[in-house]
Amino acid sequence: MSDYPLVPLLALLLLLVLVLQIMQPGIVNQRWIANTVKFAIPLALLAGCQTMTMLTGGIDLSVGTVATMAAFIVATQGVDHAAPVAMLIALVPAVLIGFANGIGVGVFRVHPLIMTLGTSLIGVGFLQVYQRTVIAAGAKVPDFLIWLGTGLTGGIPNALLLFIPVAALLIFIQRRTGFGRLLYATGDNERATRLAGVKYWQVILALYMFSSVLAGIMGLLYMGLIRAPSLSLAEPLVLPSVAAAVIGGTSIFGGRGSYTGTIVGALILTVLTTLLTILQMPEGARRILFGAIVLLVTAAYLRIVDDR
Helix, strand or coil: CCCHHHHHHHHHHHHHHHHHHCCCCCCCHHHHHHHHHHHHHHHCCCHHHHHHHHCCCCCCHHHHHHHHHHHHHHHHHHCCCCCHHHHHHHHHHCCCCCCCCHHHHHHHCCHHHHHHHHHHHHHHHHHHHHHHCCCCCCCCHHHHHHHHHCCCEEECCCCCHHHHHHHHEEEEEEEEHHHHHHHHHHHHHHHHHHCCCCCCCHHHHHHHHHHHHHHHHHHHHHHHCCCCCCCCCCHHHHHHHHHHHHHCCCCCCCCCHHHHHHHHHHHHHHHHHHHHHHHHCCCHHHHHHHHHHHHHHHHHHHHHHHCC
């Protein structure tokens, strides 16, 4: 299993599905699989942001705010503008926050946790001010986003039309590009990377801008899935996105991880959430059990990988 770290993750995923089927026979069908995939995709996209930043030993806590801003802005701007224009406007804050994060972490050497938490709080403040200016105008989610977020074609979620190219791009960047190798190298030994002539701040700036834009795209998709604008729409997914990346084998210390594992981690958390819902556990107990399982799975998986 240490040579093929995806094996224990896939085994755990199948085990959870089996337990779910035993507890409620007949639940695992084509419709359930489609709904599970639809709700796992936004989490996997947000976890992709964490995977990329954690490869360098960082983290991005602003992705939830970025996604929420993109979702809220596209819904409010959709009243007066065509869908493509509204989506472009919604991604502007994502670019600005990503640029601020990149400059803060890469140039001024602010710790990623502090920097992204700060820009997240600033973004929430701006969003609250923005809400007051458009509260009377109402909201309209573009039909294309609803089709993409909730639609099925032949029983297959339309969201895969977005997710598959994005996932392929992330995996290609990590495995086949110089930028991906720089991310691993920076997380493994930043000083050696600097001595090799790499301009650290440029790598970090590109990384956090990419992460923020990806979070903005996730926000647009999530708005199409939920269809209800909110000032805290994607915030509950921030910590699960970190958990999905860690469960998938990405090291919080940098230098190790892959987006393939993160995708499986997102599926595991989504199935686990369904399982806890069926058990009808109180919210407090669900959070305790959820956190305990995440810790146990992460510890076991990292032990398997470290044994190599």
